Amino acid sequence: MPDVAVSSAVRPAARPARRVGVRELVPLLAGWQDRPGVPGYQALADRLRLLVLDGRLPVHAVLPSERALATASGTSRTTTTAAYRALREAGFAAAGQGAGTWTALPNEPAPPSGDPATLPWPVTTTGRRGTADGRGDLSSAALEAPPQVHAAYVAALADLPRYLPGHGYVTAGLDVLRERVAARYTARGLPTAPDEVLVTSGAIHGLRLVLGETVARGDRVLVESPTYPLALDVVRRAGARPVALPVEDGWDPDAAAEALRSTGARAAYLMPDFQNPTGALMADDVRERLADVLVRAGCLVVVDETTADLDLRGPGAVAPAPFGAGRRPGPGAGVVHLGSSSKTFWGGLRVGWVRADRALVQRLTVARAADDLASPLVEQLATAHLLDVVDTLLPQRRALVAARCAALRGALAERLPQWEAPVPAGGLVLWCRLPLPRSSALAAAVRDLGVTVTPGPRFGPDGAFESRLRIPFARPEADLVAAVGLLARAWHGGAVPGAAGAGAVPAGAGPAAL
Template identity: 40%
Template sequence: MNSLSARALALLMVDWRGSNGPAYLALADRVRLLVLDGRIPLGTRLPAERELAAQLELSRTTVSAAYADLRDSGYLESVRGSGSTARLPHEGGVDLDLFGDAPLDFSKASLPALPSVAQAAQAAVDRLPSFLSDSGFDPFGLLVLRRAIADRYSERGLPTDPEQIMITVGAQSAIHLLARTLLARGDRAIVESPGYPHAFDALKAAGARLVPVAVTTDEGWDVSGLEQAFQRTSPTVAYLMPEFQNPTGRTMDETTRARVLELAQREGTTLIVDETMTGLGLDGQARTAPFPVARNVVIIGSVGKSIWGGLRIGWVRAERELIQRMARARFASDLGTPILDQLVVAELVPDYEQILAGRRAYLRQGRDHLAKRIRQQLPGWRMPHVEGGIVAWVNIGAPLSSQLALQARNEGLVIGAGPRFGLDGVFERFLRIPFGMPADQLDRGVDALAAAWHAVTRSGVRLDDTDLAHVV
């Protein structure tokens, strides 16, 4: 069983006292959100009441009351002699009454499926009989799909053959597999901050110690910070999303890419380049060239953000030797990628550029609609211009993101708080808002956020020097 120290929990609870209500309720609410957000994994043993009280400089009575509230609401289970562990109410699911009749889920950056998915699925079913004589267990993936993806890389200026491609069960599976293959416990891994939380989870599960490097909506990557991180830690891997980074939407310029490659080669670092947002530029900008090719550069892609998340197909583009190492390690977690899903994607890849063009037009409308509604209903928030991707990294103007996310659930909206996308509890002034859903859902989502914001701030928010120290 995993356990969380009092210090580690305190680091996740920056600005937890954001209201004038009882301290024990504010403490319970923050722990509840950490469980719902996945920042405290289910089954994790929480610190003892006395230890947490000392770390937070609270009375033990306050912490005991918070733990009691969490037990009563089903988010904590305490056994004498074994401590208290995180759980969800009703044995495996959040109480749906919390979400109302029609919950909205803004915690996922995703798009509705294309109509062509159903047509491709039918064509894939027609092709399936010719594959039924094989075992279906294949760590590399169907040759027809690997060849199609390799051809796309070659067309983009990165010569690739099928032996340099492995098909995975989505991009997340690819990150997990690379982490297990490349990392040993205690190795350093550079990550972007804010960044993709499931990549953080995968790297930490492999034993990595994460080294954050700042990315902002205004300036992009902190190049000086990148240089220091490489030189100071000699990381084993660096996980980067250089095109329409999630959640800032920024794209890394060619000079910075070249500098990152130079640093990685000098330190012997493998660069894991996540291209899941590639091709989703929203302002008619020219397509960015692939990341500079080298033996230490590994590229991840998927169709989850462009075609449909329900097609769990991702891939890795790497040197043959690494692909072989990954194949040997893969059977510890899965026995290959579903054949039918691969055939569906193989039907769609030839039309991929046309698909991306349609997605860009759709997302442009969603971005502009979201920006308009935020200006109308939440004028104090700052939504930067989003150049590409499917989310906006919105500055809400006060360190209340976690409280807002929890209150939004009472309005029927599920959304990840800003700290979910960073390390050690930072980004309480930010909220990641996706815009890949239809306009009516965006309207309902902004309405819910506006109502939640009013509820959180109606008692007045007073900013002092301590609050300002958390501006990032």
């Protein structure tokens, strides 16, 4: 029987959003038959169920026909038919007349209530990260301000008098900041003029503006799975429908091409530089192929570079050029870049930017004028000064983050050795793999101990990733070690069903162990 509880009243599954072909599915099934004593249909159903739980197989995706899967996987149609039936009975698949069989999740959660304590994404009201005993916020991937931030504000106040005679509403952003942002893009290999930059109140604000001007209600938007939850919220609030592109095992241009063909997605949201939450870095050859696939399909690519500065690969690592460098950016079939000061410098600045072609920047500026008029001048001036010293600041910032990452991984290895915590190439978070799909239960249990974490399903476009947990390493090392102690207490203390005493999944146990 599946380890995940299934209600007797499973909600009607949503109609499928895309198709998964045998060329995409069969490689994910590798080794499914290597379970002596387990009926073939059950082994196949277990592997498919695990792929859905892990997010490697999108939810609401049409599976290959029973005959096609049987032929491609070298088994009988009787086996695939029984496997699909087992999936439907467990709530991990649904079927419709003429629509085939598609993946689903049992007991898909209802929207959260307005009570902040029940929200799957914590609401921070104090700005404090936590205490030395580990309690507090273990959900926010944002660092404290470095000393350079105070110095930048002092310099910004000295600059301010020259702007006081004006009305202060500079909707597109101060020229001095746009010039520095443009110069940095140019230095990274993407020639940019100041009028191709719009200053925003953070990257998410920029995403909201871009989608508001380029995506119509009902359009499909390709999003990574897992991905940044607040970006998912923006996609949905724009009236668009997210289409999952699994990326835990890397970005697959062929899978992206198939998703575009089957859904007609008009836009894509990507984080190729130290992806949140996996911390992965897209390889140069994949960048070229994926950019070609998306742009040729007429898909607007929105690239979030929020974490691009936090490279943890060590001295000498060569940063890749911005995604799509050399291709025409714009609203039709190009690439738009989002940047932010939050991860590099400090979240309290609330300054971000959009890099796009002039025509789109002008449209976004008009739209922004009806939104919040402009960003605060002092924060823009401070960010401009910080960009002047960014090359000096970044080595210090990266060393700090690397030490905290190592401390967190060390504490997890000691206290929760059955968890997997792959080393990220960059960013501010670990994407942990739990031996049981208990992420939501763990988040609830550890909250009772005074720690706030965000469960894995919050990062899935379709609610998968119950066997994943994102843990930022933004807090001081001692705080992280103490927080892991509380996570271990919650995991082993009996509040998480099935987790007490749970060890690592035995080698060769296969998906049924989950």
